Amino acid sequence: MKKIVLGILASCLSVMCFSQKIDKIINAAEVSKIEKKLSADDMAGRKTFSPEIDKAADLIAKEFKKNKLQFLGSSYFQEFSMVKTKLLQSVLILNNDTIAADKYYAYSTAANLNYTSTEGFDIVSIGKNDDFSKTIKSLISAKKNTLVLIDTSHTTRFKRLTGFLSAARFASPVQIVFIVTTVTNPAGFKLEATNETSEQKLKNVVGILPGNSATKKNEYVIFSGHYDHLGIGKPNAEKDSIYNGANDDAAGTTAVMMLSRYFSKMKNNERSIIFVAFTAEEIGGFGSQYFSGQLPPDSVVAMFNIEMIGTESKWGTNSAYITGYEKSDMGKILQRNLIGSKFHFEPDPYPEQNLFYRSDNATLAALGVPAHTISTSKMDNEKFYHTQDDEIETLDMNNMAEIIKAIAISSQSIISGKDTPTRVKKD
Numbered sequence: 485m486k487k488i489v490l491g492i493l494a495s496c497l498s499v500m501c502f503s504q505k506i507d508k509i510i511n512a513a514e515v516s517k518i519e520k521k522l523s524a525d526d527m528a529g530r531k532t533f534s535p536e537i538d539k540a541a542d543l544i545a546k547e548f549k550k551n552k553l554q555f556l557g558s559s560y561f562q563e564f565s566m567v568k569t570k571l572l573q574s575v576l577i578l579n580n581d582t583i584a585a586d587k588y589y590a591y592s593t594a595a596n597l598n599y600t601s602t603e604g605f606d607i608v609s610i611g612k613n614d615d616f617s618k619t620i621k622s623l624i625s626a627k628k629n630t631l632v633l634i635d636t637s638h639t640t641r642f643k644r645l646t647g648f649l650s651a652a653r654f655a656s657p658v659q660i661v662f663i664v665t666t667v668t669n670p671a672g673f674k675l676e677a678t679n680e681t682s683e684q685k686l687k688n689v690v691g692i693l694p695g696n697s698a699t700k701k702n703e704y705v706i707f708s709g710h711y712d713h714l715g716i717g718k719p720n721a722e723k724d725s726i727y728n729g730a731n732d733d734a735a736g737t738t739a740v741m742m743l744s745r746y747f748s749k750m751k752n753n754e755r756s757i758i759f760v761a762f763t764a765e766e767i768g769g770f771g772s773q774y775f776s777g778q779l780p781p782d783s784v785v786a787m788f789n790i791e792m793i794g795t796e797s798k799w800g801t802n803s804a805y806i807t808g809y810e811k812s813d814m815g816k817i818l819q820r821n822l823i824g825s826k827f828h829f830e831p832d833p834y835p836e837q838n839l840f841y842r843s844d845n846a847t848l849a850a851l852g853v854p855a856h857t858i859s860t861s862k863m864d865n866e867k868f869y870h871t872q873d874d875e876i877e878t879l880d881m882n883n884m885a886e887i888i889k890a891i892a893i894s895s896q897s898i899i900s901g902k903d904t905p906t907r908v909k910k911d
C-alpha cells in the first residue's frame with residue numbers, strides 16, 4: 485500500500501505537479517504584467533540610441549537579477565560601440581561627370597575620404613535584372629573597399645538602402661561607395677568627403693543560468709528576442725505617434741524574461757542557458773551581430789530566437805512556426821516533445837520572405853548553430869506590423885503564455901542534454 489502511495493506521489497511529482505508548476509510560473513497574468521511595461525507609452529517605442537530604450541534594458545536586467553542569473557561578462561549589460569556618421573560635404577566625379585548628391589552614398593565611418601582613382605576598390609555592378617537586396621546583403625559586410633554601380637532602375641531601392649545604412653555602423657576601415665549610374669566601366673573616379681563621426685554605446689542585456697552538469701555546462705542553449713523597436717513617428721489618424729512594438733518584439737522579450745524565471749526556478753538544466761535581449765535589430769541586427777562574436781559558436785547547441793508571438797498564427801491558437809525548419813532537426817525535436825499536447829509547431833509558411841535570414845538568429849546560424857526563430861506573425865497579413873497600432877490590446881495574452889510554455893516544454897530534452905540538434909550548414 486505504502487509503495488503504491490509513494491508511486492502515485494512520485495508520478496504526481498513528475499507529471500501533474502510539473503504541469504501545475506509551469507502554469508504557476510508562466511501564465512497570462514504574469515506575461516501581461518511584463519508585456520505591459522515593455523510596450524508602455526513611457527518607453528517611447530524603445531528606439532535604438534534613445535534614452536527610453538535604456539529603461540527597457542533596466543527592466544530586463546532587474547528580472548534577470550531577481551532570477552539570480554549570472555553575468556556573462558562583468559554585468560547584465562553587454563556594451564559595444566557603433567559609429568554614427570553625418571555627412572558634412574562631399575564631391576564625387578565619375579568619368580568626368582559630377583554625380584548629384586542624391587545619386588550616391590559613401591558607407592564609411594571615416595572622418596575624411598579622399599580617393600582619386602578606383603585603385604584598391606573592387607567594382608561590382610548591380611544590373612537591372614539582378615536581385616538588389618541579395619547583392620547588397622553580401623556587399624555591406626565586404627572586407628575590402630568596394631565601388632557599387634547600381635542601375636538606375638533600382639533608384640527607389642537605393643534610397644531606402646541609404647536611409648537604412650545611415651543609422652549606424654560598426655567602426656570599419658572599409659569604404660563602400662554606392663552610385664546610381666548608367667556607367668558600368670568607371671575609368672575616372674574621384675571622391676572627397678568630410679563626415680562628422682561620433683561613437684555611441686549600445687547594449688544587449690544578457691544573463692546566464694549555469695548548467696548542473698560538469699561535462700555539459702560549457703554547452704549553451706540560447707533564448708533570445710530583441711527589445712528595440714522603431715520609436716516615435718508621425719501621428720496616425722487617432723493622433724498616436726508612438727510605435728509601441730508590443731508584438732515586435734516586446735512579446736519575444738517578455739518570453740525571454742518569463743523563460744529565465746521558469747528555468748531558474750526549475751534548476752534542472754544540465755546545459756547552461758543564456759538569456760539575451762538584443763538591441764538594434766530594427767536598424768540592422770547589430771546587437772545579435774556583436775553578441776555572436778562573444779562566444780565560440782561551436783559551444784552553442786541551440787538558439788531559440790523569439791519574434792512576434794502575440795497574435796494568432798495562421799493555424800489559430802496553440803501553434804507557432806519555426807523559420808529555417810529544414811536546416812536542422814531542431815524543429816523535429818521540439819515537435820516530438822509536444823506529442824500528446826494541444827500545441828503544435830509548424831515549418832515557416834512564408835519561405836519566400838526569407839525570415840530565417842531576417843532576424844537575430846541569422847548571424848549564429850551562418851556560423852553553423854541550429855539557430856531558429858519562433859513566431860506566429862502572419863507575414864502576408866499582420867495588420868499592425870510596424871504601425872503605431874502594434875499595442876498590447878491587439879495581443880492575446882493567453883495564447884502568448886501557451887506559446888512560452890510550449891517553448892519551455894519542447895526545449896527540455898535539449899536543456900537536459902538528451903537531444904542535440906544537427907548543425908546548420910555554414911555560410
Ligand SMILES: [Zn+2]
Binds near residue numbers: 765
Ligand atoms: Zn522584430
